[in-house]
Amino acid sequence: MAYIFLSIAIASEIAATSLLKFTEGFTRLWATLACLAMYGIAFFMLSLAVRDIPVGVAYALWSGLGTAAIVAVGAVFLGEPITLVKVLGISLIVAGVLVLNLGGASAH
Template identity: 50%
Template sequence: MTNYLFLAIAIVSEVIATSALKAAEGFTQLVPSIIVAVGYASAFYFLSLTLKTIPVGIAYATWSGVGIVLVSLVGLLFLGQKIDLAGIVGMAMIVGGVLIVNLVSKTGGH
C-alpha cells in the first residue's frame, strides 16, 4: 500500500507545482518558481518510487488522470477558471478510466 501512498504524494506534488506555474510568471517570481521546482522534483522522485511496484502504464495513467482533475479543481476554486458541462463529463470519464485501470483491469499485473 506504500506504493499508492508514494503515488498520491507524487500527484499532489505535481498539482502544487503546476498550480504555481502561473504565479511564477515565466520563472521571474522567486517564491512561486521555487515551489514549482521543488514540487516537480518531489513529484518525479515519488513517482520513481512507485515504479518499483506499480507498472509504468498504470502509474502514469493514474498520475495524469487524477492530476488533470485536481488541477482543474484548483483552477476552479482558486484561480477563477470555469468548467462547463462538457468539461465535467470529460473529467468524469477520465476518473472512470482511472478506476477501471486500477480496480478491474488485469493488464497491469497489480
Template identity: 45%
Template sequence: MAVPTLAWFYLLLAGLAEIGWAVGLKYTEGFTRPLPTVLTVAGMIVSFYLLSLAMRSIPLGTAYAVWTGIGAVGAVILGMVLFGESRDLARIGCIALILCGVLGLKWLGGSAH
C-alpha cells in the same frame, strides 16, 4: 503478484504533488517570481521522485496514466476554484471520464514484470 499498497500511496502523493506544481506554474509568472519558482521546482522533484518509487511495483503505463490523471483532474478543479475557469457541465463530464479511467486503471492495475 499483488501491487503493494505503499506503491499506490506513493502514486497518490506523486499525483497530489503534480497538482501542486501545475498550479504553481501559474504563480511563477514564467519563472520570474523566485519563491513560487523554487516551490514549483521542489514540487516537481518530489512528484517525480514519488512516481519513481511507485513504478517499482506498478507497471509504467498504469502508473503514468494514474499520475497524469490525478494531476489533470486536480489542476482543472483548482483552476475552477482559484482562477475562475469554466464550470460548465461538459467540462465536469470530461473530468468525470478522466476520473473513471484512473479508477479503472487502479482496479485493473496488476503488477510489473
C-alpha cells in the same frame, strides 16, 4: 507503501501545477523555485511508486487524478469556469483510470 509514494507524487504535481501561474513565466524567483521543487518531489515519488506499481497504472493514476484535481483547483482558487464539457472530459478521464486499474488488477 508504493501507493503512499504515488499519493505524495500526485499531491506534489498538483501543488507544482497550481504554482505555475504564480511563476509568471518563470520570472518570479520564489514561485519558480517552489514550483520546480514540487515537480522534483513529484517525479522522485513517482519513481519510487513504479518500483511496485505497473508504470501504466501509476501514470494513469498520477496524470488522471492530477488533471481532475487541477480543474477543481482552477475553479475554486483561480476563478476558472466549470463547463459541462470540462465535467464530461474529467468524467471520461476518471473512467479511463478506473478501467486501467481494474484491467491491471485482473492481469496479475
